Amino acid sequence: MIIVGSFDDQELSARAIAALKKARIGEISWFSPIPPEHMEEVSHEKKSRVRALVLTGGIIGVLSGLAITIGTSYEWSLVAGGKPIISWPPFIVICFELMILLGGISAVTSFLINARMPAFDTAAGYQPRFGSDHFGVVVRCEEPDRTRVESILRESGAQEVLLEAA
Amino acid sequence: MAAAVPENLAPTYADVDRGVLGIMSTPGAIFWIWVAFCFSLVGIAVLLWARQIYEGLGVTGLKQPTMWAVYITNFVFWVGIAHSGTLISAILYLFRSRWRTGVYRAAETMTLFAVMTAGLFPMIHLGRVWFLYWLLPYPNERYLQPDFRSPLVWDAFAVSTYLTISALFLFMGMIPDAATARENAVGWRKKFYGLFAMGWQGTQRQWHHFSMAYLLLAGLATPLVISVHSVVSWDFAMAQLPGWHSTIFAPYFVAGAIFSGVALVITLLIPMRKWLHIEDLITLWHMDNLAKIVLLMSLVVSYSYLCESFMTWYSGDKIEQMTFHMRYFGPQGYLFWIMVACNCVIPLFLFSPRIRVNMKALWIISIFVNIGMWLERFVIIAGSLAVNFNPAQWGYFKPSITEIMITVGSFAWFLGLFSLFAKFLPIVSMTELKEGIVWLRQAIQKGNTVDY
Numbered sequence: 136m137i138i139v140g141s142f143d144d145q146e147l148s149a150r151a152i153a154a155l156k157k158a159r160i161g162e163i164s165w166f167s168p169i170p171p172e173h174m175e176e177v178s179h180e181k182k183s184r185v186r187a188l189v190l191t192g193g194i195i196g197v198l199s200g201l202a203i204t205i206g207t208s209y210e211w212s213l214v215a216g217g218k219p220i221i222s223w224p225p226f227i228v229i230c231f232e233l234m235i236l237l238g239g240i241s242a243v244t245s246f247l248i249n250a251r252m253p254a255f256d257t258a259a260g261y262q263p264r265f266g267s268d269h270f271g272v273v274v275r276c277e278e279p280d281r282t283r284v285e286s287i288l289r290e291s292g293a294q295e296v297l298l299e300a301a
Numbered sequence: 302m303a304a305a306v307p308e309n310l311a312p313t314y315a316d317v318d319r320g321v322l323g324i325m326s327t328p329g330a331i332f333w334i335w336v337a338f339c340f341s342l343v344g345i346a347v348l349l350w351a352r353q354i355y356e357g358l359g360v361t362g363l364k365q366p367t368m369w370a371v372y373i374t375n376f377v378f379w380v381g382i383a384h385s386g387t388l389i390s391a392i393l394y395l396f397r398s399r400w401r402t403g404v405y406r407a408a409e410t411m412t413l414f415a416v417m418t419a420g421l422f423p424m425i426h427l428g429r430v431w432f433l434y435w436l437l438p439y440p441n442e443r444y445l446q447p448d449f450r451s452p453l454v455w456d457a458f459a460v461s462t463y464l465t466i467s468a469l470f471l472f473m474g475m476i477p478d479a480a481t482a483r484e485n486a487v488g489w490r491k492k493f494y495g496l497f498a499m500g501w502q503g504t505q506r507q508w509h510h511f512s513m514a515y516l517l518l519a520g521l522a523t524p525l526v527i528s529v530h531s532v533v534s535w536d537f538a539m540a541q542l543p544g545w546h547s548t549i550f551a552p553y554f555v556a557g558a559i560f561s562g563v564a565l566v567i568t569l570l571i572p573m574r575k576w577l578h579i580e581d582l583i584t585l586w587h588m589d590n591l592a593k594i595v596l597l598m599s600l601v602v603s604y605s606y607l608c609e610s611f612m613t614w615y616s617g618d619k620i621e622q623m624t625f626h627m628r629y630f631g632p633q634g635y636l637f638w639i640m641v642a643c644n645c646v647i648p649l650f651l652f653s654p655r656i657r658v659n660m661k662a663l664w665i666i667s668i669f670v671n672i673g674m675w676l677e678r679f680v681i682i683a684g685s686l687a688v689n690f691n692p693a694q695w696g697y698f699k700p701s702i703t704e705i706m707i708t709v710g711s712f713a714w715f716l717g718l719f720s721l722f723a724k725f726l727p728i729v730s731m732t733e734l735k736e737g738i739v740w741l742r743q744a745i746q747k748g749n750t751v752d753y
Contacts, residue, residue, distance in 0.1 A: 143314075145739065166503045168314065168481065169736045170512055178505065183513035189521075203438050207446035215448055225450045228532060232458040235525045239466040239518055243473055246514035247499070250507040254500030261502050263484040266477075268314035268735075 136281065137299040139260040140272040140288035148270035149173035151291035160284055161276030166258075166265035174270070185245045192241025193234045200230030260299060269294075312581070317734045321478075321727050322485050324577045328724050339717030346710020349703045350425055358428050360703045366691075367698035370683040372426035375708055377678045378561065379419035379715075380460065380533050381554070383467065384526055385562025386412025390470065391522035402733040403587045406478075407573065408566045409471045410728065414718045415562075416464045418711050423456075425707060452535040459532040466525055470518050476501045476511070478727040497726070530558045537681065543624040544685025549612065553605040560598035560644070561674035567591050567667040571660050573723060582729050585658045592657040595670060599648035602677075606645065620690060627688045628680060633697055637680050643673025 142148040148165065152174060155163050165174055204226040212220050247253070260273035272293070274284045281298075288296050312320075353360050363370060386408040393401040424430050436457040440446050447454045479497035486494055501507060534554035537545040547553075567588065574583045613625045628637050647669045656662045683698040722728065 164505050166505075167508060168477070168503055169732055169739075171505075171508050174505075175509065175512075180505075180509050183510050185510050185513045185517065189514075189517045193521075204449045207438060207440075208449070210440075211445060213445075215450060218450055222450050225452075225455065228455045228528075229449055229458055231524075231528060232455070232462045235521050235528075236462040236465060238521050239462075239469055242514045242518045242521070243469045246473070246510045249510040250504075252499045252501065252507065254502065256500075258502050258504050261504075265503055266480045266484045266501075267318050 136276060136278060137260050138274045138276065138281065138284050138288070139262070139297045139299060140274075140291070140293035141262070141264070141295040141297070142270040142272065142291075142293055143268065144292065145169065145171065145173050145270055147292035148272050149177050151272045151288050151293065153177040154287045154291055155272070155274060155284070158283065158287060160280045160287075161274045164258075164260070164273045164275075166261060166271035166273070168265060168267055168269070171270075184249055185242060188245035189238050189242045192245075193238035196234035196237030197230045199237065200226070200233040203233075204229050312738065314735045314738065317582070317731050317738070318481060318485065320579060320582050321729050321731045321734075322482060324579060324723065324728060325482065325725060332720070332724060336717055336720055339713040339720065342706075342713035343710050343717065346707045346713070349706050349710075353425075353703055354430060360701060362699050362701045362704060364696070366689050366694050366696060367683050367686040369426075369686060370698045371679070371700050371704040371708060372422045374675065374679045374682050375711055376419050376422035376426070377533055377554075377682070378675050379415045379422070379711070380463075380530060381558035381561045381674065381678075382565050383412040383415035383419065383463070383562065384530060384555070384558035385566050386410070386415070387467065387470075387522050387526040388559055388562065389566070390474070391519040391526065394519045395516075395523060399737055400587055400590045402730060402737045403583045404566065404570060404591065405733070406471075406474070406730045407570060407583075407723070407728050408562075409467070409474070410719060410722050411562075411566060411569065412467045413464075413471050414715050414722075415565075416460065416467055417718070418715045420460055420464060421711065421714075452532065452539045455532045456536055459529045463525060463529045466518070466522055470522055472497065473511075473515060473518065474730065475727060477503065477732040478730060481731050482727060493725075527555055530555045537685075542685055542689060543618070543621045544628065544681065544688070547609065547612070549605065549609055553602075553609070556598055556601040556605060557674060557677060560595065560602050561671060563591055563594045563598065564667040564670035564674070567595065567663060568671060569719065571664040571667075573728070575660075577723070577728075579729060582734065588660065588663060589654070589657045592651050592663055595667070596648055596651040599644060599651075599670070603645040606641070624685060624688045628684050631684075631688065631697075633680075633684060633687070636676050636684070640673050640676040640680055643669040644677060647673075 140148070140151055142151065145167065148167075152163055152165060155161070156177065163178075165171070165178070167174055205221055208220050208222075214220065259275070260271060262269070262271060265271040272288060274288075276284055285296050349360075361371075386405075389401050389408040390405040390412075393405070424433055427433060435441070436447060436454060438447055449455075476498055479494045480501040480503065483491055483494035483498045531551035531554065534550035538547055538550035540546060570583055570588070570591070574580050610625060613621050616622075628634065647666055650656050650662070650666060656666075687697045688695055
C-alpha cells in the first residue's frame with residue numbers, strides 16, 4: 136500500500152523523512168515544489184551521475200576541438216600570415232567553446248536520462264499541489280505498518296495523510 | 302548592508318503562484334496591438350533587407366574605408382546586452398546571491414533573444430548571405446577548410462555555443478515552473494505548459510539530477526560569458542588597425558557588456574513590473590541592486606576609457622594618437638562626448654540611494670546608458686575605420702535609411718519576442734521565489750533585517 140503525507144513546510148517533511156528512515160519502515164520517496172535542500176540532506180542520496188557525464192562531454196568537446204583544428208590544418212598544410220600550421224593559441228579558443236558546448240549539452244541530456252524524462256506516467260502518490268505549495272512524503276509499506284507510518288507522518292506535522300492503492 | 306524587511310514581503314507559496322500565473326492570463330487588445338506594432342516594424346526591416354540582398358550593399362552607407370559600421374555595431378551591442386542575463390542567472394547563482402531570484406528569468410530571457418538578434422547581424426552584413434555556411438568547418442570545392450586562426454571563425458563558434466547554452470539554461474531552469482503552470486492551467490494551455498514541463502513532478506529523482514545539472518550548467522555558462530565577449534572584442538583587437546589593436550579590449554568589452562546588459566534589464570523591468578502589476582515580486586530592493594551593478598560597471602568602463610587613452614599617449618605611436626585625436630575632436634567627435642556623458646557622467650547619479658529607487662529617474666538613466674553603449678561600439682568600429690593608416694582614404698560613415706530601419710527592426714524583434722515570452726511563459730521564477738520565502742521568513746524571525 137502507498138501512504139502519502141502532505142506538508143506545507145519543507146522542514147516538517149524533512150523531519151518526517153528522517154523519522155521514517157530511523158524507524159526503517161517501507162520504501163520512502165518524496166515530492167517538492169522547490170529545490171529540496173533539507174529533504175535531500177536527510178535522504179542521503181548517492182552523488183548524481185550527471186557530474187561524470189558532464190565531465191565526459193567536456194573532454195569529448197576538447198578532443199573534438201583538437202581534431203577539427205589540427206586535422207583540418209594538416210589536411211592541406213597551408214601557411215597563412217607566416218603562422219605555424221599548428222597554432223595553439225587560436226585553436227584553444229575553438230577547443231574551449233566546444234568543451235562548453237558539449238559539456239552543456241551533456242548536462243541537459245544526462246539530466247533528462249537520469250531523471251527519466253520526458254515522463255509520461257504519473258508517479259505513485261503524486262498530487263498536483265506538490266507542484267505548487269505542498270511537499271509530499273510517500274511511503275510504500277505493508278498493511279501491518281500502516282498505523283505507525285500514519286502516526287509518524289502526523290507527528291511530524293503532515294496536514295493530511297492519504298491512503299492509495301499500490 | 303542591512304535593510305528592513307516588512308512583514309508583507311514574506312508571501313506564501315500560493316501568493317507567488319497567483320502573482321506569476323496572473324501575468325500569464327489571457328492578453329488583452331492592447332497587448333496584441335503592441336505585438337502587431339513590433340512585428341510590423343520587423344516586417345519593414347525584412348523588406349529592406351530583401352532589397353539589400355537583391356540590390357547589394359550599395360543601399361547601405363558602407364563604403365571605403367568604413368566597411369564595418371551599423372550592422373557590426375548592432376552585433377556587438379546585442380551580444381553585449383546578452384551578457385547581463387548570464388551574469389545575473391549563472392554567476393550570481395554560483396555566488397548564492399538571493400536577490401537574483403526575482404529578476405533572473407527576465408534577464409535570462411533577454412539573453413536568449415539578444416543573442417538571437419545579434420546572430421542576425423553578421424548575416425545581414427554579408428553581401429552574399431547564402432554563403433554563410435562558409436564559416437562552418439566544412440571544406441569548399443578545393444578541400445580548403447575555414448582558417449581557425451581567424452577571429453571571425455572563433456566568433457561563429459562562440460556565438461553559436463552561447464546561443465545553445467543560453468537556451469538550454471533558460472528552458473531547463475523553467476521546467477519546474479512550467480509544471481506549476483501546467484497544474485494550474487486548462488485546455489490548450491495545459492498541453493502547452495506540459496510540453497515545457499516534460500512530465501516534471503518534482504520527484505526525489507528529478508530534483509536530485511536537476512540540481513546537479515543546473516549547477517554544472519551555471520558553472521559552464523560563467524566562463525562562457527567571459528569568453529564570448531572577449532572573442533567578439535578580438536574581432537577588432539586581432540586586426541592591426543589603429544584604435545582596434547589593443548590588449549585591453551577583452552576585459553574592456555566584457556565590462557561594457559555587463560554595463561549595457563544590466564541597464565537594458567532595468568529598462569525592461571521598470572515598465573514590466575508596473576504593467577504586469579508585479580511590484581511585489583520584483584521589488585525596489587531588486588531594482589536598487591541592479592542600479593548598483595550599473596554604477597559599478599560605469600566606473601569600470603570609465604576607467605577603461607582612461608586606460609585606453611593613457612596607453613595611446615604613453616605608447617608614443619603617432620598614428621594611434623592621431624586616431625584618438627580624431628575620435629575626440631574629429632568631425633564625429635561629438636559622438637564620443639555624448640558617449641562619455643551617457644556612460645561616465647550620468648550614471649554617477651546612482652550614487653544617490655534615493656535615485657536608485659526612483660523608478661522614473663532610474664529608467665531614464667538606463668536609457669542613457671543604452672544609448673551611450675551603442676555609441677561606444679559605433680565610435681570604436683566605424684570611427685577607427687574612418688581614420689586608418691592612409692589619410693588620403695579617410696572618410697566618415699553616414700547610415701542609410703536601410704541601416705536605420707533594420708536597426709529599429711532589431712529592437713522591435715527583440716521587444717516583440719520578449720513581450721510574447723513574458724505573457725505566455727513564467728517570466729519570474731516561481732520555484733526560486735518560493736525558495737527565497739524560506740530564507741525571508743527566517744530573516745524576519747531573526748529580527749526583521751536582512752544582510753545583503
